[in-house]
Amino acid sequence: MNRLVKLYHQMGSPPFFYRVCGLFAPWFLILALALTAWGLIDGLFYAPIDYQMKDAYRIIFVHVPAAWMSLFIYLAMGIAGIMAYVWRMKVAEAVMMASAPIGAAFTVISLATGMLWGKPMWGTYWDWDARMTSQLILLFLYIGVMAIYASYSQDTRKAARMAALVAIIGIINLVIIRYSVYWWSSIHQGASISMTEGSSIRDWDMLRPLLVMAIATKFYYLYSLCQRARVFLLETEKNKQWVHKTLQEKTHA
Template sequence: MMWTWFHRLASPPSFYALGQRLAPWLGALAAVLLGYGLFAGLWLAPPDYQQGDAFRIIYVHVPAAALSLSLYTGMAVAGVVALIWRIKLAECAIVALAPVGASFTALALVTGMLWGKPMWGTYWVWDARLTSELVLLFLYLGVIGLDSAFADRRAAARACALLAIVGAVNVPIVKYSVDWWNSLHQGSTILQFGKPNITPEMGWPLYASLLGAYLFAGYVAIRRLQNELLRRERRSTWVRELMAGRAVSPSAGAGRA
């Protein structure tokens, strides 16, 4: 039963229809949470007793850094599914997630550098966390480049899946680099189990921004995945029905996942 449900969801027309219903809700919730989180964090939260107003960059930096790891992990999982079961939706997911993850990784690096200047006195040091995050950006760009390098879409998908899986070894390195090596970057004091070292008036906007960023990433990923499915399935019956304005039958793409 579970496998049947999963296989049906993996069908391109079924996922496209689900995305049409789900994406607007994700976008609306993301707008509300990000609006509250950024407004409360940048204007209402009190200054940090050590860093002053410079700490406010966490309301952008922390969500971006968390998503850079989560999205790559999602790509690696999709890569495993694509290689083992050869499901087209998983192949499209890798391609759809890569630019989103690269954008959040670049944002995490830029905001980290801006935060590092008043804290460390320089924008960049070859710190373990910063360096491994930069490698993560190169991995994302590598997946994007591989996808463009092959004319055969299935061959491109296999190459991207392999790189995503192999590159996943860097995810725990980024996550635990501050614990494994001497690092200028502070350890996890905010998103930790137990009692976080942040006051509620600072913490709630951060958690709202974090959840809002995840919902926003989900919205963008769904829309990109829908576009990728339309591009690859443009000659299929369900896409022709969609373009003609008719309701898409979930069985139109059955057996072509």
């Protein structure tokens, strides 16, 4: 327990977090690329054809992991927002703001692929049902966090606190997205995989590439988070001695 507490405090230190991210980021990228290649090749070429949707169903190997990540990243951003708002941790601010554009990108991918999937599945690209609408609101929340931060660019600490407040309030939308298909009438199907209700995908040859892609997207998030958070810390801590020392070391390397 003491080691975990010590690690927590160490990770809250901007220079320590910067170094750790620099150490692990390349490995996260390698794992993300390798797993993405495996998942896409497995899903697009080796997974069996669906008896109802034929080959059109293969878009789930991109759509479902992207949708999962849009929620996962917002939750991570919201937790970081709580830490930034309550304890004013610089690293939490970095994680929160680094997560926002990554989560927004995954949300756009989930919406775009969902529309492409919806046309053959439901006969329409878009329907204002609860799941689709709440997912679109999620995108607006990501954009809102980034816009709020940008609007207070002269005072980065105040900008982070205001952005954190938006991120925290938006967490309630995650619950709405998760249970929207059960609370309201929806053309959208329920969860493909559930820890409590089991999986609607019974064929392991279909499920395997989906799980591989889900893991791949998480490693990509970690890689992108590390890179963006490092840049954020260099910009917001530019007057600190550790930043000058780090930049000097890079110059002489």
